[in-house]
Amino acid sequence: MFASPSSTASSAKKPRGYEWLVLVIMALFACAVTAATLVFLNYATNRREVVRQLERLQSMANYQASLEWQAITVAMSGSLMNDPQLLGEAQFARDAVYEHWNTLSNLEKQGKRFSGYLGFADTDAVLAQLGEALDRYESASSATFGQLNTGMLEMVQFDRQFENYEFSYLQEAIMAVSERNQKLAERATKISTASVVLSIALTLLAATWIVFRLTRLRAKRDVELEQERTMALGESEARFRALVQNASDMIVVLEPDNTVRYASPATQSILGMNADAATAKPFWSEVLKVSDDNKRLLEQARGEAVEVSTRHANGEKRELELRVQQHQDNPDLRGVIVNAHDITKRKRLEHDLRHQALHDPLTDLPNRRYFSQQLEKALAETFGKVAVLFIDLEGIKLVNDSFGHDRGDLLLVEASRRVRQCLRNEDTLGRLGGDELVAVLPSVLDDAGASEVAARILKTLALPFKIEAQEIFLSPSMGISLSSLKQGFEKATPSDLVRQAGIAMYQAKREVKGVLFFESVMGEEAPERLRLESDMRRGIEQNEFTVYYQPKVDLQTGKIVSLEALVRWQHPERGFVSPAKFIPFAEETGLIEPLGKIVLETACREAVAWQPKNGETLVMAVNLSAIQFRNPNLVEEINEVLIRTGLPPHALELEITESAVLGDVNATIGTLEELKALGIRLAIDDFGTGYSNLGHLRKFPVDVLKIDQSFVRGISDAVDDPPIVEAVIRLAKALELHVVAEGVETAQQMNQLKEMGCDVGQGYYFAKPSSSAVISDMLNQTVVTS
Numbered sequence: 001m002f003a004s005p006s007s008t009a010s011s012a013k014k015p016r017g018y019e020w021l022v023l024v025i026m027a028l029f030a031c032a033v034t035a036a037t038l039v040f041l042n043y044a045t046n047r048r049e050v051v052r053q054l055e056r057l058q059s060m061a062n063y064q065a066s067l068e069w070q071a072i073t074v075a076m077s078g079s080l081m082n083d084p085q086l087l088g089e090a091q092f093a094r095d096a097v098y099e100h101w102n103t104l105s106n107l108e109k110q111g112k113r114f115s116g117y118l119g120f121a122d123t124d125a126v127l128a129q130l131g132e133a134l135d136r137y138e139s140a141s142s143a144t145f146g147q148l149n150t151g152m153l154e155m156v157q158f159d160r161q162f163e164n165y166e167f168s169y170l171q172e173a174i175m176a177v178s179e180r181n182q183k184l185a186e187r188a189t190k191i192s193t194a195s196v197v198l199s200i201a202l203t204l205l206a207a208t209w210i211v212f213r214l215t216r217l218r219a220k221r222d223v224e225l226e227q228e229r230t231m232a233l234g235e236s237e238a239r240f241r242a243l244v245q246n247a248s249d250m251i252v253v254l255e256p257d258n259t260v261r262y263a264s265p266a267t268q269s270i271l272g273m274n275a276d277a278a279t280a281k282p283f284w285s286e287v288l289k290v291s292d293d294n295k296r297l298l299e300q301a302r303g304e305a306v307e308v309s310t311r312h313a314n315g316e317k318r319e320l321e322l323r324v325q326q327h328q329d330n331p332d333l334r335g336v337i338v339n340a341h342d343i344t345k346r347k348r349l350e351h352d353l354r355h356q357a358l359h360d361p362l363t364d365l366p367n368r369r370y371f372s373q374q375l376e377k378a379l380a381e382t383f384g385k386v387a388v389l390f391i392d393l394e395g396i397k398l399v400n401d402s403f404g405h406d407r408g409d410l411l412l413v414e415a416s417r418r419v420r421q422c423l424r425n426e427d428t429l430g431r432l433g434g435d436e437l438v439a440v441l442p443s444v445l446d447d448a449g450a451s452e453v454a455a456r457i458l459k460t461l462a463l464p465f466k467i468e469a470q471e472i473f474l475s476p477s478m479g480i481s482l483s484s485l486k487q488g489f490e491k492a493t494p495s496d497l498v499r500q501a502g503i504a505m506y507q508a509k510r511e512v513k514g515v516l517f518f519e520s521v522m523g524e525e526a527p528e529r530l531r532l533e534s535d536m537r538r539g540i541e542q543n544e545f546t547v548y549y550q551p552k553v554d555l556q557t558g559k560i561v562s563l564e565a566l567v568r569w570q571h572p573e574r575g576f577v578s579p580a581k582f583i584p585f586a587e588e589t590g591l592i593e594p595l596g597k598i599v600l601e602t603a604c605r606e607a608v609a610w611q612p613k614n615g616e617t618l619v620m621a622v623n624l625s626a627i628q629f630r631n632p633n634l635v636e637e638i639n640e641v642l643i644r645t646g647l648p649p650h651a652l653e654l655e656i657t658e659s660a661v662l663g664d665v666n667a668t669i670g671t672l673e674e675l676k677a678l679g680i681r682l683a684i685d686d687f688g689t690g691y692s693n694l695g696h697l698r699k700f701p702v703d704v705l706k707i708d709q710s711f712v713r714g715i716s717d718a719v720d721d722p723p724i725v726e727a728v729i730r731l732a733k734a735l736e737l738h739v740v741a742e743g744v745e746t747a748q749q750m751n752q753l754k755e756m757g758c759d760v761g762q763g764y765y766f767a768k769p770s771s772s773a774v775i776s777d778m779l780n781q782t783v784v785t786s
């Protein structure tokens, strides 16, 4: 993608160089092979000739050998003939034959002479015998003689041949052959030596040339590669530089001594300091100006994000998310990289959310929740007594009725301002709702101390208020309760104290006394709790609890997409008891476990029957309290209910409040992920009333964000600009969450929510929580929304 054109060209040239080189190598090889072949053929021909000549020589040698043998025989015979003794013997043999013959013929003659004297018959037989013997001798002698003669003749013949012709010829031939042979062998050796030398020389030459070319090509390629690398490095460096230069995050590189080596341009927007001006300055103390504590925190974080506060040059507070990474061992960096992300806006939103969650929007006083927290804190931390003042501003209702709510609100704001002025900084004043204010005074010395404050408050409230040029007087009543009221009493809980102060206030009102201290005789309702608990147990056994369902409506289509299961208690004597009252109680006593199971099972069962026939899903939302959420068997139990009722997991949504999931974040994520793995949908309920840590929200695997009613109520007032609820919707969208708005009571609220991008609405405007029979009917029609 980023390849430069020059690198493409050079890569096309390269193969051509190599092809040429290969051609040269092949040609050289062919030459060498041809030369070697010729040398070999020559040598082979010569060799064949030599062999032929040698064979001839061999046969001649054989012939010569036979001649030689014959010559030797002849010579032997010659010497035999020259040997007088042998010759003598031969003559003697011949003579002997002759002698024999003579003897025999003499015998014959004698025999013939004597035949006349002797009997003829006997003489003839002797003679015949003698003749026979003579014949035999004669033939034997002539054979011997003949043989000798023939031998002699032959001897003479061979001798002549040997001497005159054959031997000399033979010798010449041998000489010629061996000479030629010698020459041929010499020539062959010369030729083959020459060709071997030639081919070695050629090969060496070619090899040298190839090595030379290769080295040059390699060098060229190295240069090209280096150029490419430099270019790529340049490009990536440029890209990286551009990124760093244009990043909205501040990126700083520190020397080992923590002075700034490089600071990105975002330093200007984040800290109001020119990046160049920051260079060489000590980063932590002079650029970021963080405290030593923060610095320690950062050092321990090891690359984890750490949130720190600092100030822009213009004095504005800035919240930064810092990541510090050690790159001391990296030779390219040898320093510390600091990445600072500006989270001021997010922090402000979190702060606003938290503030709105904990304060009464009208008076900006702490609301009931925040007040309870403060009271609890005071009880835990205070060494002495804690006083709770319960103030009823009677007269405001009258103003509401006669001058309208706006005037009533103004009066309330002014009254609470006056009360606040009577208190010390460490005291907390809260609004419980309506015209009831409540104050906690930590560490009052005694009753008198509390009375004094009460008197001051009554005095300032007794002064007239001006509404439309008309003077208005309030007639406040006040009740006071004190912790460790009497020795030996069990330490009171926050809710005890508030309730006691309330009881005292009613008593004061009844007696028109202005202010009264709570006394035990005023009807401490200890047995009430016990009664309620046994009532609930009985109620669970006797099926007094039923489940109502409130629809949630898609703001675009107006269709019911989901139902929320809300438990209802129809008490035989008390009548209808609000879940707002018994749910917290059930949580305190642990009864929420059996109760929660009833609701879950009932809701799942009914949801199966209500599933649309067209394949769409009607989601059933069930509330899960913090106590239930901490049950280690939760996932298993829910799975069992799903299996038992046959509701598909994706049709079940669990509503969990923000505060419930924020206990142990890691354990929470674990449980949420297990639930998610089952396929169940997860919703954060009452969003905005809890701690509102948006950073954490990102980590939870939830699908839905339910914006609390109090925010929805706020949108039509449009006090904030832009309303917080819009920011929350934007945030939820950024986190890819489905947004549901609770407590939609008017068409105006619905339209505004729709415009802000909210997906789903729930509230009395669409439908109140209703019995399953009513819901069944409702599901058969489509809810009309506009």
Ligand code: C2E
Residues within 6 Å of the ligand: 550, 565, 566, 567, 578, 579, 580, 583, 596, 599, 623, 624, 625, 655, 685, 686, 709, 742, 743, 744, 745, 762, 763, 764, 765, 769
């Ligand atoms: P929640 O979960 O925030 O439920 C919404 C509450 O707002 C319900 O009150 C509902 O009736 C009410 N509401 C709905 N629309 C409107 C509206 O337009 N205007 C106003 N002013 N109120 C509206 P409900 O039924 O009294 O329940 C109160 C709380 O009790 C619930 O608050 C929930 O936290 C708890 N709760 C109810 N049922 C169960 C349950 O089965 N299990 C658990 N753990 N908690 C439950």
Ligand code: CA
Residues within 6 Å of the ligand: 564, 623, 655, 685
């Ligand atoms: Ca809910």
Ligand code: CA
Residues within 6 Å of the ligand: 685, 686, 706, 708, 709, 742
């Ligand atoms: Ca809610």
